[in-house]
Amino acid sequence: MAGNTARTSETGKGLFQAVVDTGGITFLADEPTEVGGLGTGPGxxxxxxxxxxxxxxxxxxxxxxxxxxxxxxxxxxxxxxxxxxxxxxxxxxxxxxxxxxxxxxxxxxxxxxxxxxxxxxxxxxxxxxxxx
Known part of the structure; x- marks a missing residue:
């Protein structure tokens, strides 16, 4: 089955921060500080x-x-x-x-x-x- 793909890998920084890779474009995802994240990216x-x-x-x-x-x-x-x-x-x-x-x-x-x-x-x- 073909389709779009996204991959996340934890960074080891903070509780939730992850690197998101969507076909060679990468960015951070995270949770807000209020729930234990670093607030470094969208949730x-x-x-x-x-x-x-x-x-x-x-x-x-x-x-x-x-x-x-x-x-x-x-x-x-x-x-x-x-x-x-x-x-x-x-x-x-x-x-x-x-x-x-x-x-x-x-x-x-x-x-x-x-x-x-x-x-x-x-x-x-x-x-x-x-x-x-």
């Missing part, structure tokens, strides 16, 4: 929010380009929380600086809602785990 849920935000922005840009819709800068903010039932809730706010009219805005909103990460989160996933 798991921040990375998940970043995935949804970037996928949303890229999908809007792709759709706009494909349909010759002029769009200025795209700003997406995603926040994660748990509701009272313990379900994950992602609040996504999209700011489009320059779009011609309501029909185009509606089309871009539909595109955003259909971004691949949105679909993955909404549909759920299968996670296969192997301990070596």
């Amino acid at each position: 798991p849920y921040e990375l998940l929010c970043a995935s949804l935000a970037t996928c949303t922005s890229m999908t809007i840009r792709f759709y706009a380009q494909r349909h010759a819709i002029h769009v200025g800068p795209i700003d997406v903010v995603v926040k994660h929380a748990k509701n009272t039932d313990g379900k994950d809730v992602f609040d996504r706010k999209i700011e489009l600086a320059d779009v011609a009219g309501p029909a185009q805005r509606d089309a871009l909103l539909r595109a955003a809602k259909g971004c691949p990460v949105s679909r993955t989160l909404e549909q759920g996933s299968i996670i296969n785990t192997e301990l070596k």
Whole structure:
């Protein structure tokens, strides 16, 4: 099965700090100091929010380009929380600086809602785990 890959390796610094490698691009992930981390990188849920935000922005840009819709800068903010039932809730706010009219805005909103990460989160996933 082909797909995207990410690998994490603990750095040995702090309780949670890890190096993340995503196809040759590396960065640190960590937890905030309030929970025992060093605060040197995004935590798991921040990375998940970043995935949804970037996928949303890229999908809007792709759709706009494909349909010759002029769009200025795209700003997406995603926040994660748990509701009272313990379900994950992602609040996504999209700011489009320059779009011609309501029909185009509606089309871009539909595109955003259909971004691949949105679909993955909404549909759920299968996670296969192997301990070596």
